[in-house]
């Protein structure tokens with residue numbers, strides 16, 4: 001990407017399909033078309049205005065790969081992971097932050113830009129990625145499986161960030177010999193694992209309860225309700241009333257995560 | 266059947282809850298092939314109780330029946346409370362099924378002493394063994410070592426457990442003798458020392474042979490009760506620091522005494538658990554473990570008790586005004602760590618970043634430095650040297666915990 005001259009005009013709105021590949025394709029096109037963005041937005045969030053004519057980017061694997069390769073060769077694994085995590089944050093404006101970061105990274109002649117945490121874009125990348133890795137760590141704990149009568153373990157989640165596929169390695173390691181599904185109900189996609197396979201899935205026939213994410217009674221394993229109520233009883237029993245500190249609890253376990261936690265229902 | 270297990274679980278979880286240790290970290294046990302689970306090296310909270318404690322493990326007693334009569338303990342034999350005992354199979358089923366649903370990281374099993382220490386230790390051991398061998402359970406197991414149990418049993422337990430702990434509970438020998446006449450320091454320290462030696466031996470062996478068996482890979486911990494005896498913070502922290510340095514303990518837990526047996530005249534009449542004092546002890550503990558403070562820099566002859574109004578790091582800085590202010594662009598890492606308002610993460614970021622340019626207040630702010638505290642102890646281009654113009658007593662007044670917050674401060678906010 002280095003040999004290409006810097007883009008000049010800064011007026012374009014790029015609309016892409018919301019995928020990581022799509023975003024990297026946008027970056028490629030920015031340099032190829034020599035038109036700097038004022039906004040990069042996924043189709044899902046794009047609200048057409050009267051005066052703008054956005055550039056609809058079509059995801060092309062070859063393009064995204066080229067961009068990604070330049071990122072990889074110009075930084076290190078820590079930065080590439082941060083970059084990916086920041087993208088998964090889906091925070092408003094993340095695309096422009098990442099673009100700003102790449103613009104500096106590609107223009108850098110010192111070879112050390114990616115290490116400079118005093119830089120605004122660098123730090124923003126770090127900050128956003130930390131939010132996501134924090135949520136990943138939380139969900140290692142907050143995922144709750146229900147056992148179905150045919151031995152599948154199903155969990156519904158609604159994380160702030162797009163982390164469902166980032167959860168897969170942990171759970172594949174831990175629950176290697178039980179088949180499971182973790183399903184992001186907000187983004188309507190999930191991970192299905194059955195040794196040795198792992199797939200991203202979208203459920204067409206949704207058998208679980210639309211509000212609670214619970215699987216229906218006839219699909220539950222015989223013991224499911226028993227262990228669920230034992231867990232709830234356990235949670236109650238370990239409370240120490242003398243120490244009650246609701247503010248702290250809410251900070252550590254925000255209400256928005258309660259929906260799928262049996263002990264909080 | 267379901268009713269019975271529910272009843273037992275309620276009783277035995279309720280009796281175990283005063284043991285504060287929740288940590289499930291530091292093991293890194295790999296999954297047995299074809300087995301279930303691993304123990305993540307970072308530890309993991311699955312939920313939080315109403316008081317904000319992290320729930321990581323299924324923490325229960327095997328039984329709350331006990332032949333001893335420790336004054337501070339809810340399960341002492343002279344208390345008239347419902348008693349229950351779990352069967353090995355019941356504990357195994359609970360652990361496996363909670364684990365499979367991702368409710369927990371594993372099991373933390375403790376017990377009252379039934380019949381004698383050996384009998385009790387063996388019962389704990391049988392649960393761990395059944396989990397590891399018959400069920401190929403690879404999750405976390407924390408077992409209590411029962412003081413007075415034979416060396417052989419304690420050792421065998423260590424082959425199945427990720428962590429073991431022996432609780433000291435009362436921080437001084439004479440007060441332990443008063444409150445728990447059937448216990449003594451030597452009896453508690455014996456298994457601790459034994460475990461220490463074996464942990465080191467097995468660790469060395471693993472350096473040579475990769476397949477050598479694990480022995481308590483997540484190390485040992487203990488718990489001290491705060492406020493059940495007149496021991497001061499200096500005694501408590503000196504003891505803790507000895508455990509870290511000599512016995513290589515991974516964690517010392519401090520538990521603000523909750524007056525469960527108010528009728529016992531040997532105990533102080535507390536209206537409320539000393540939660541703020543407990544909080545300050547944890548902060549001091551952090552200073553020793555992560556901030557390179559020595560115990561006698563935090564508490565000593567002149568200052569045997571931690572200040573409850575301000576945290577121990579600020580207290581240290583105010584007692585040593587001549588060390589400050591420091592220049593973050595040149596100071597050593599160790600010194601930056603000593604600045605109130607700067608945590609480990611920020612100190613590392615500062616040292617890492619400053620070669621790229623001058624660190625400004627804006628940088629510090631987004632590195633999550635608490636500038637309202639730090640500003641008195643640092644110089645940057647934008648700040649005048651503060652301490653030369655401000656008196657420690659003034660800073661103290663500005664930064665101390667306001668009275669209303671002393672009531673409901675946030676327990677785990679560390680610096």
Ligand code: SF4
Nearest residue numbers: 331333335338341377
């Ligand atoms: S030995 Fe343990 S369970 Fe028994 S009374 Fe003492 S502290 Fe309580």
